[in-house]
Amino acid sequence: MDIRSVAALAKVSIATVSRTINQVPTVDPELAARVWAAIDQLQYFPNSQARALVSGRSRLFGLIVSDITNPFFPELIQGFEQVAVEHGYEVLIGSTNYDPKRVELCIRRMLERKVDGVAIMTFGIEEPLLAQLASREIPMVFIDVGPDHARSTVLSIDYYRGILQGVAHLAGLGHTKIGFISGPLPLHSAQTRRDCFLTAMERVGLKSNPAWMLEGDHTLEGGRDAMGKLLKERGIPTALMCSNDMTAIGVLHALFEVGMKAPEDLSVIGFDDIHIAEYMLPPLTTIRMSRTELARSAVDALVGHIDPERSGMVPPKVKIETELVVRRTTGAPAGRG
Amino acid sequence: MDIRSVAALAKVSIATVSRTINQVPTVDPELAARVWAAIDQLQYFPNSQARALVSGRSRLFGLIVSDITNPFFPELIQGFEQVAVEHGYEVLIGSTNYDPKRVELCIRRMLERKVDGVAIMTFGIEEPLLAQLASREIPMVFIDVGPDHARSTVLSIDYYRGILQGVAHLAGLGHTKIGFISGPLPLHSAQTRRDCFLTAMERVGLKSNPAWMLEGDHTLEGGRDAMGKLLKERGIPTALMCSNDMTAIGVLHALFEVGMKAPEDLSVIGFDDIHIAEYMLPPLTTIRMSRTELARSAVDALVGHIDPERSGMVPPKVKIETELVVRRTTGAPAGRG
DNA sequence: CTGAAAGCGCTAACAA
DNA sequence: TTGTTAGCGCTTTCAG
DSSP states (O other): OHHHHHHHHSSOOHHHHHHHHTTTTTOOOOHHHHHHHHHHHHHHOOHHHHHHHHOOOOOOOEEEESTTTTTTTHHHHHHHHHHHHHHTTTEEEEEEEHHHHHHHHHHHHHHTTTEEEEEEESSOOOHHHHHHHHOOOOOOOEEOOOOOOTTTTEEEHHHHHHHHHHHHHHHHTOOOOEEESSSSTTSSHHHHHHHHHHHHHHHTOOOOOOGGGOOOOOSSHHHHHHHHHIIIIOOOOOOOSSSSSHHHHHHHHHHHHHOOTTTOOOOEEEOOOOGGGSSSSSSSSEEEHHHHHHHHHHHHHHHHSHHHHHHHOSSSSEEEEEEOOOOOOOSOOOOOO | OOOHHHHHHHHHHHHOOOOOOTTTSSSOOOHHHHHHHHHHHHHHOOOOOHHHHHHOOOOOOOOOOOTTTTTTTHHHHHHHHHHHHHHTEEEEEOOOOTTHHHHHHHHHHHHHHHOSSEEHHHHHHHOHHHHHHHHHOOEEEEOOOOOOOOOOOEEEEEEHHHHHHHHHHHHHTTOOOOEEEEEEEESSHHHHHHHHHHHHHHHOOOOGGGEEEEEOOOOOOOOHHHHHHHIIIIIIEEEEEEESSSHHHHHHHHHHHHHHTTTTOOEEEEEEOGGGGGGSSOOOOOEEEOOOHHHHHHHHHHHHHHOOOHHHHOOOOEEEEEEEEEEOOOOOOOOOO
16 A cells, blocks of 8 residues: 555556645645545555655654653653654654763664754763764754754753752751752763852852762662761751752652651752652752753754754754742751751 | 665675675675675664665554653653663654543554554553554554454553552551542543452452542642542542552642641552652552563563564463552551541 | 665656 | 656565
C-alpha cells in the first residue's frame, strides 16, 4: 500500500499525489479531491522513511537530557514535545545519566537517525565533547554553554537573579550561616550555580564557610548524603541552599531521619520548582526556572535554524529568568547562636 | 559521505561493505579489514533511513505512556530504553495525558514512522480504540487488557496481591474504616484496582463505605482535591488507600494544609512505589509494582514477536507481581471510634 | 566469496 | 497544471 496505489485509484500520477499531500498550491482542486478521497479510502499514510531519505529532512528532533528520572526533565520534555509537534516534528529522547560517554552515544544515535536538530538540555557538558560537536553542521541548542558555531544557539539562564533573591530572603530572615549543596562540580552549570551563590553571599555582606559548601549530584540520595555529612561531621548552618529540588528533598528527608525539620531546625531552599515541590511537607521554598519557557525557546531556536525565513530572526542567545518562590521551608533561624 | 565512498576507499564493491557492516559471515576477513579501516578513516556510519526503507525494519519501538509527568513513567521509560538499546532498538515516546484522542494520534505517528513494535503502557485504554488496534499487524504490548491478536501480548498485573496485603496490613493495625481514591474510572486498570480493593475488604471481613470511595485522576491535584472533599463533606475514615503514589502525596499535602498528618490522623497507602515515595515526610507506605520488570517484559515481548526464533517462545501473558512496602504513613488508628 | 543491478517509497527536476 | 523520470543510501537477489 503505497503512493502508487493511491495514484492508481485516483487516476492520477504519483507526482500529483505527492503534490497533493505536500500542499503544493498548483494542484487542480478537482484532482486533489480525488486524491484525498483515494487516500481516505485506502487509509493511506506516507512512509516517513522514504520521505526523509529523498528530502534529506527527517522531521525529527533529538532531545538529550541528563536524567529522565529527575522530574524537572519530564516536565521539560513534555513542553518540548508539544511545541515540536506543533511544528510538525517528532522527538527522539536520550537520557545520559550525567555520563559524558552516554552523551556521545546519544548524539551518535541521533546523527544516525539524521535528526534535523538536537537540543542538548543537560546542565553542564564537558568541554572536550563540545569541541567534537562544534564541527557538526546540524542545528543545536545548548544550555548555558555551547560551541560558538553558526547553527547553534545557547540558552543562557540567569541563575544569579534567583539565587540572589534566595540568599537575600534568608539574610532578611536573620540567617548568617548559610550552606550550599551543589550539583556534580565537573558540570559547568553546577559550578555556575555555586559561583552565583558565593557572589550573592558577598553581595548581601555574608561570609560563606567552606565547611558548608558540599558537592551533591542532583539526586535525592545526593542531597540526603550531603546532609548526613553535615550532620555527622561538620556541624550545621542555619540555612541551606540546594542546586536543585531533588537535592533539597533529600535534605528534608535526612533531617526527618534524625528528628529535625524545616524550617524550625534548618531553612532549606531548592532550585527548579518542579511540580512536586509544592506538595512537599512542608511545601518547598525554591527558585523557579521555567521549563516551558526553556522548552519553547529550544524548539524555536531549532526551527529558526532550519528555515530562518519562515520563523524570523533567531537571537543568538536567549535569557531565561529565575525567580524565588517562597513557601514553607524557610523561616527565622532558631536561637542556636 | 556514503557507502560508496567507503567502497571506493576500501577498493571493494558496495555490496561487500554492506555485508561487512551487517556481519555477514561469508566475507573474506582480508576484505572486511580493509572495509573497517575505510569506515574508521571516513568516520562513516550508515544512514538508518535508507536502511529502514530497504529492509522494511526501522529498529524503532514506540512507547506510549499516560503522563510523562508522573514519575512512574520516566522510571518505566528509562528501563524500557535501556533494554531496547541492548537489543539495538531506538525508542520513540508519546505521552497521551489520558486523552484517548492523543493515544490515537500517537499510534498514528508511530505507524508513520514505521516502528517495529509499540508498547502501550498507559494504564487503561478505551475499548473502541482497542478494536482499531486489533487490525494492525505490528507487534504490540499492552498492560492489563488488549486486543486478542497473534502479534500482541498483554502484560497482566497482579494488583490483587499487593492490594490485599495493604488492606490486611491496615486491618491488622486495627483499621475498620478504610477509604479508597481511584484513578479515572473510564480507565480499565483504575477500575480493576478499585475492584481489587473492594474484594480485599470483603476478604478481610470489612465493610466498605461508598462515601469513602472517591474518584481521583492519578495526579497530585486529584489526590489533594479528593482528600479535601472527604475533609469538607464526607467525614474521614481512619485509613485511605490510593490508586497511585501521586494521589497519595496529594492526600498527604491536603492533610498538612489543615494541620493533620499521617499516620496519626489518617493512615495512607499509595501504589507504584515511585522512587520519591521513600523520600516523602513521612516516607510513604505503598504497593510496589516493578517498572523495571514491566519494562523488560514489554521489550522482550516485542522482540519476541519480531524474531521468534532468536528469542525463544513468548508467553502470551506475563504476570507482574505487586507487593506491599511498609514505611511510615500507616499506623494504628487514633481513638476516634 | 564477490560484484552488478534491481528496487524500497518517495520527492523534485524537467518536459510536456 | 500534470506526468515522466532520476535518484536518496542502502540491502539483497542473482550471476560470476
